[in-house]
Amino acid sequence: MLEWPVERCDPFTLSDAASRYLLRCQAVARADAGHVWPILDAAFREYGLPRFFRSDNGAPFASVGAGGLSPLSVKLVQAGVTPERIQPGRPQENGRHERMHLTLSRDCADPPARSLRAQALRFEAFRKLYNEERPHEALGQTPPAAHYAPSPRRYSGRLCPPDYPPEALVRQVKRSGEIKWRGRYVYVSQTLAGQPIGVEQTDEALWRVTYGPVELGQLRPQGGLERPRRSRTRAPGPSQNQTSGD
Known part of the structure; x- marks a missing residue:
């Protein structure tokens, strides 16, 4: 299982x-x-x-x-x-x-x-x-x-950053927990410091932010990360x- x-x-x-x-x-x-x-x-x-x-x-x-x-x-x-x-x-x-x-x-x-x-x-x-x-x-x-x-699914003991599809923009999270996006710094999470996150456009003005399979939120046009009400990676x-x- x-x-x-x-x-x-x-x-x-x-x-x-x-x-x-x-x-x-x-x-x-x-x-x-x-x-x-x-x-x-x-x-x-x-x-x-x-x-x-x-x-x-x-x-x-x-x-x-x-x-x-x-x-x-x-x-x-x-x-x-x-x-x-x-x-x-x-x-x-x-x-x-x-x-x-x-x-x-x-x-x-x-x-x-x-x-x-x-x-x-x-x-x-x-x-x-x-x-x-x-x-x-x-x-x-x-x-x-x-x-x-x-x-x-065998486990080698290696921990690797997640991969992202070719269309995703990849940003590295800084020690402060921020990423640089369109000339400004946007706070995401200090837990992800040093990790790559994916940014994919979902609408003309909206970009979905993920860490591997986990949705982190949407980048708002006016700046800042809008987190979903409830983070879910799959149905219960x-x-x-x-x-x-x-």
Whole structure:
């Protein structure tokens, strides 16, 4: 499956959206990019790259900046994965992953183990049971392992800036978070400092600004970036090639 859902908590969990296969269930000291990215990197090396990565709207997966991009989601784009986020206040859009978390909390944290090591062992035992033995009604009373297959998209470990079509104008984001556009500086995002963004004309006076598959907004004729009300890279709903994290 090539879309994965994600959730912020202790533990950090990562699951395949179609098969419900639990790829990672690890305790983290802090749910920030520095602690979460190594887990994602290891999962991508083991299971291949999903096409989409679904999460909620909180750190480290998202920010209030242009496109909702955070340092972690920029790395996802550089790895070749499209970040997508549920609508605020709509956890049901990541419902399969949320239901898994309820089961995890009941089985592993009520009460919690006496030590971090013991809790980590409990998490891994849960992952094995959940994947290989526990039946799921939506899967015909079979476990996720009977349905899961790794992604055919292999991961080299390299992070590369996104490519743009020939018709796009490419601008480099300065350390200040600005780009130079028609003789003036326009602020985009400091999260993208040093990164190339694409600018494509959509109307006689409007230009669409993107970072890879993520829309950042429209350049207005009078100057400035007009951000969309809601950044979305694709329609909601679990699919093949989607991973969820939390």
